[in-house]
Amino acid sequence: MKSCLVVDDSSVVRKVARRILEDMDFVVDEAEDGQEAFEKCSAEMPDTILLDWNMPVMSGLDFLKQLRAYEGGDKPQVVFCTTENDVGHIAMALKAGANEYIMKPFDREILESKFQEVGFD
Amino acid sequence: MKPEEFKAICDFVQKNSGIVLSQSKEYLVDSRLKPIAESHGFADIGALARGLSLAPEAVKTAVTDAMTTNETFFFRDKTPFTIFEEIILPELIKARRVAGRLRIWCAAASTGQEPYSLAMMVHKHKAALGGIKVEIIGTDLSATAIARAKEGRFTQFEVQRGLPVDLLVKHFTQEGTQWLISDEIKSMVKFSLLNLLESYRSIGTVDVVYCRNVLIYFDGDTKKRVLTSLRKVMKPDGYLVLGAADTVMGSNGEFERANNKRGLYQPVEAGEMRPALSA
Numbered sequence: 001m002k003s004c005l006v007v008d009d010s011s012v013v014r015k016v017a018r019r020i021l022e023d024m025d026f027v028v029d030e031a032e033d034g035q036e037a038f039e040k041c042s043a044e045m046p047d048t049i050l051l052d053w054n055m056p057v058m059s060g061l062d063f064l065k066q067l068r069a070y071e072g073g074d075k076p077q078v079v080f081c082t083t084e085n086d087v088g089h090i091a092m093a094l095k096a097g098a099n100e101y102i103m104k105p106f107d108r109e110i111l112e113s114k115f116q117e118v119g120f121d
Numbered sequence: 122m123k124p125e126e127f128k129a130i131c132d133f134v135q136k137n138s139g140i141v142l143s144q145s146k147e148y149l150v151d152s153r154l155k156p157i158a159e160s161h162g163f164a165d166i167g168a169l170a171r172g173l174s175l176a177p178e179a180v181k182t183a184v185t186d187a188m189t190t191n192e193t194f195f196f197r198d199k200t201p202f203t204i205f206e207e208i209i210l211p212e213l214i215k216a217r218r219v220a221g222r223l224r225i226w227c228a229a230a231s232t233g234q235e236p237y238s239l240a241m242m243v244h245k246h247k248a249a250l251g252g253i254k255v256e257i258i259g260t261d262l263s264a265t266a267i268a269r270a271k272e273g274r275f276t277q278f279e280v281q282r283g284l285p286v287d288l289l290v291k292h293f294t295q296e297g298t299q300w301l302i303s304d305e306i307k308s309m310v311k312f313s314l315l316n317l318l319e320s321y322r323s324i325g326t327v328d329v330v331y332c333r334n335v336l337i338y339f340d341g342d343t344k345k346r347v348l349t350s351l352r353k354v355m356k357p358d359g360y361l362v363l364g365a366a367d368t369v370m371g372s373n374g375e376f377e378r379a380n381n382k383r384g385l386y387q388p389v390e391a392g393e394m395r396p397a398l399s400a
Binding site: 086091102114 | 281285290294
């Protein structure tokens, strides 16, 4: 089964995303910030990561840069999911190695569409 | 709504758009026409139904508009766009080197996402065009949809349905929560109003027709008539792309499946046409 790590400091967002992703047959794990996410990825790389931008301890962008520089860290398809909804942030995320980008608020349809976009139908 | 009032609306919609409304769609008629009845001074939908034949053109247009389905999104269903990139465009680039012109018609363009998706694909392959001029035409029955398509302005929700983020960044600019398609892509598409039940003279001759998720709303005779009319505006080696649920079954046999791809058709020579008994 495909795996997805949901990284967001909001438990509500994690819960909503988990529900949708489990309906799409993903095995879902969660992390509350970039630091925890990196520790989980170091132990086992997920197939995909749904990633918030603004989080305590380590931001989504810093996590992504660290992940892409880490051995095997090029493997996961990373979908940013954030309230940072301007072109500048999107461009920054893509440059850091994001594969797709969701502007909050999102719904099931958008999440499904973006995961299809990165090759997980 | 009384049965005869519902029937009056169904007859009107079918006559003006070809769309067949079954009895199960009464809830849809009710929810979509109630605001129209109120805003145009009718006591209720029944009064609107009874007065429809003599109503001003604005009311008739509003009713037809309301009963058409404008559901669309960028790169919807993916396959029709993969087919475009892998089969249609390469084949027609080869075949149109001399003519130097390639015309694509989206016959149910709605708010523009389909023709703009094709325009972005053409843009991606512009080096391969070798000077061939590509013209994309988007038409729809709904004046409201066409007005929006011409504007090329989309909500945050709309640009997140099917549109890869790299294309968003490349071809759109942001205005608050709205996203505007670039002038370059916009200039590749010409939009106009067109009812598929009427003359296609304004379209001229085209190489490719996208007519997706339209035929399913028509009865057998209307579908047959539309397919015959589409064939008449198409080049003999052109391509017709239908929706996943559309078929050419019941037609006069003007089209046959191409490249063994679902939804992809090519015209059949007049002498070889056989009524189509299957998809």
